[in-house]
Amino acid sequence: MIVVGLLIATGALVHLIINRPVGAYLRWALLAYTAMLIVFAIGGIVQMVGTDQDFARAEFVGYLLTTALFPIGAWWWSRNDSSRAGSGVVLVVALVTSVLIVRIQQVWAGV
Amino acid sequence: MSNTPTVNQGFGRVLVAIYAIFAVAAVARSLIQILTRFDEAPVAYVLSAVAAVIYVVATVALARGDKTSRRVATGAIAIEMAGVVVVGIISLLIPDAFPRASVWSTFGSGYLFIPLVLPIVGLWWLRYTRPVH
Numbered sequence: 001m002i003v004v005g006l007l008i009a010t011g012a013l014v015h016l017i018i019n020r021p022v023g024a025y026l027r028w029a030l031l032a033y034t035a036m037l038i039v040f041a042i043g044g045i046v047q048m049v050g051t052d053q054d055f056a057r058a059e060f061v062g063y064l065l066t067t068a069l070f071p072i073g074a075w076w077w078s079r080n081d082s083s084r085a086g087s088g089v090v091l092v093v094a095l096v097t098s099v100l101i102v103r104i105q106q107v108w109a110g111v
Numbered sequence: 112m113s114n115t116p117t118v119n120q121g122f123g124r125v126l127v128a129i130y131a132i133f134a135v136a137a138v139a140r141s142l143i144q145i146l147t148r149f150d151e152a153p154v155a156y157v158l159s160a161v162a163a164v165i166y167v168v169a170t171v172a173l174a175r176g177d178k179t180s181r182r183v184a185t186g187a188i189a190i191e192m193a194g195v196v197v198v199g200i201i202s203l204l205i206p207d208a209f210p211r212a213s214v215w216s217t218f219g220s221g222y223l224f225i226p227l228v229l230p231i232v233g234l235w236w237l238r239y240t241r242p243v244h
Contacts, residue, residue, distance in 0.1 A: 058146075062142075066136065066139045085120070092129055
């Protein structure tokens, strides 16, 4: 999951450097990433319900749902922003999403 | 002809996106804190909610970018700057004042100091893009 986020970030960075808006394939990647995060969220919640482990459950669900919002937001943004800045936005969002996944793992571990 | 972008063009759009991320994150975090354990640290959690509102206002104002919005954005970001500095100092001097971390505690060190850097960048960008009269 984190690797996918970093790959999308790398793609966006390349677009930013060569002064281009993100293309169709990166937008598809954002949609696929959103789908993965939705599955991840459902899986996470199912696992949470099935365990007695003590951790911050409200935060866990909050992070799972919020994280899934980010790549779809970046997808929407890149559709409407044909400037180079759209690539910058995708880059930032992909990096933030990767950090959030690390945070979700920390919350699950009770950190 | 000036090549200076308006507040919501170029880098300004990335800035809007970063503010939007902070707005979404701060609102989500604040809702969870207030709904699930408000009594643990009411001051810190009210502060989180205030920070969330400021991020939302700054996001919308930066995105709109007209004359009034520029003023609103400047005000919101100035409050954000003051908030992160004051809360940062208080959280260092009197740690008991904020038993639970807020986004602005210790100058936003829990968030790579982005909460401290963001208002500086925001104010610089507003100044850089100010219309020439």
